[in-house]
Amino acid sequence: MSQPLPVISLDQLRTVPLLPLTPPSFAPFGTCITPPVDRSLNQVPSSSPPARYPTHQPSPSLANKNTALKSAPISPLINGYPSSHGPSVPLMSMFSCFPRPASHTQSGKLAIAVLERHPYTTQTFCPLALSSTDTSTCFLVIVAPSLATTTNGVTNPPDLANLKAFVARGDQAVTYGAGTWHAPMIVLGKARLDFVVTQFVNGVANDDCQEVSVEGVDVSLHALPIRSLL
Structure with missing residues (x-):
């Protein structure tokens, strides 16, 4: 039988804006x-354009004989597992997340x-088949x-x-920093969302994922772009 999760709570209910x-x-x-x-750029530019968020993104460069723009690196892949804990390996998995x-x-x-963290590894979620302009389904990133x-x-x-609570578009992926507390992926709206997930693991349960129960926090959905469809 699994042990109950430790409880982390606030004395007064807190409602977090999106x-x-x-x-x-x-x-x-x-x-x-x-x-x-x-997203309106649909023809290859004549020269490399600046990134939209230059402090947080590498500048794209022309690639594939000027038929594409390449940006690299776009996110860290951190493996901080202590060698004394045994070997760790990269893992790609898929999470099929259903609307709440x-x-x-x-x-x-x-x-x-519930919140969880992966103390020694980054974890990247890349959604599949969700348009950036979709107004029927979205996902929330809680950290x-x-x-x-x-x-x-x-x-x-x-x-x-x-x-903090963030609402994401279909053209966005997210990497949780190693040790960052986050909620399991939350999908709202009409459709299931499939995510390709990339991280490192060593097979030791408490090294790979740590969880706590949470009391006293909720997220306001009134600013949600799909609010009328819930």
């Missing part, structure tokens, strides 16, 4: 991967019940910094007072 996911807004928690040029039931969202708020304390047996637990 923010647009952008490279600058997400930088404290990891990397927002987004195209470096405007209407009963979870009809109040206009979504309770956050929190760590506190320099120990609570209920959890070292460096999530700082719920500074938890």
